[in-house]
Amino acid sequence: MRGVQVCRPKIVRPDSPRAFAAKLTGARFVGVSRRGKHLLFELRMLNSPKPLFLMGHLGMTGRMYLLPPQSPLPKHAAVVMDLGPRRFVFEDTRYFGRLTFDRRVLARLGPEPLSVRFTPESFWSSLKHSRQAIKVKLLDQRLVAGIGNIYASEALFRAGISPLKRCCGLSQSQAARLWRAIRHVLRQAISCGSTVPLNFAGAEASADRLFYFGTQPGMIDYYEERLRVYDRAGHPCPRCRAPIRRLAQAARSTFYCPRCQRR
DNA sequence: CACCATGTTCCTTG
DNA sequence: CCAAGGAACATGGT
Numbered sequence: 001m002r003g004v005q006v007c008r009p010k011i012v013r014p015d016s017p018r019a020f021a022a023k024l025t026g027a028r029f030v031g032v033s034r035r036g037k038h039l040l041f042e043l044r045m046l047n048s049p050k051p052l053f054l055m056g057h058l059g060m061t062g063r064m065y066l067l068p069p070q071s072p073l074p075k076h077a078a079v080v081m082d083l084g085p086r087r088f089v090f091e092d093t094r095y096f097g098r099l100t101f102d103r104r105v106l107a108r109l110g111p112e113p114l115s116v117r118f119t120p121e122s123f124w125s126s127l128k129h130s131r132q133a134i135k136v137k138l139l140d141q142r143l144v145a146g147i148g149n150i151y152a153s154e155a156l157f158r159a160g161i162s163p164l165k166r167c168c169g170l171s172q173s174q175a176a177r178l179w180r181a182i183r184h185v186l187r188q189a190i191s192c193g194s195t196v197p198l199n200f201a202g203a204e205a206s207a208d209r210l211f212y213f214g215t216q217p218g219m220i221d222y223y224e225e226r227l228r229v230y231d232r233a234g235h236p237c238p239r240c241r242a243p244i245r246r247l248a249q250a251a252r253s254t255f256y257c258p259r260c261q262r263r
Numbered sequence: 264c265a266c267c268a269t270g271t272t273c274c275t276t277g
Numbered sequence: 278c279c280a281a282g283g284a285a286c287a288t289g290g291t
Binding site: 131132 | 279280281282283284286287288289
């Protein structure tokens with residue numbers, strides 16, 4: 001890495017742009033992984049065996065990709081790394097995302113939903129004493145990592161459970177049903193997203209960028225087709241034709257079928 | 264102009 | 278301790 005431009009200082013907190021750039025200069029990307037909604041980049045300095053970890057979060061509008069030489073920077077570039085011929089760009093219109101060496105949030109995350117650590121039993125144990133509405137609880141990253149507002153509604157629809165139901169009011173078999181639904185919905189979403197994989201297939205989908213993380217033009221439609229209730233208020237339920245309803249919970253929109261998901 | 268938006272964190276109130 | 282709600286972050290779409 002030859003140089004780093006931090007266009008939005010808050011993105012790299014608590015480091016200052018200068019400190020952030022200093023840590024990265026001379027480092028090379030050697031690996032990448034994911035935990036919940038966080039991306040983990042492994043870096044190494046040329047002469048040191050000890051790895052350095054950089055954590056990214058896309059927020060709602062973030063994207064990361066490689067920009068070919070000479071291409072202009074996007075309007076909302078937040079961080080730009082000069083990798084030699086190409087540049088690694090973190091673009092984020094709303095600047096809600098993060099790119100930071102501070103990994104403390106990882107310690108507070110619940111299990112990966114597709115891992116063996118996440119079982120119907122562990123899920124039920126975390127739910128049975130909570131009086132919170134299940135939809136709100138699903139957004140709590142300490143329960144299980146990676147469920148966002150869209151998938152919370154989708155999973156509850158698939159499980160036939162009302163978003164308003166209190167966690168402690170769920171039976172063990174309902175919790176198991178929801179556990180299955182979460183895994184199904186996330187796996188399906190990943191299979192849609194994998195049309196833009198971590199290899200170089202993304203190069204053909206977009207003329208001037210190699211997309212790695214975040215949605216790219218053309219992918220949204222494909223993905224939205226799979227949503228059964230999210231953002232579909234007034235549309236007929238795909239299962240029973242009753243109109244889908246929208247409600248607000250903890251200042252977030254929830255979509256559900258009042259007939260298939262009774263309290 | 265008003266209202267809404269894929270996320271997280273912090274703060275206040277009950 | 279828990280839960281609910283609001284604001285903040287900043288910009289764009291309808």
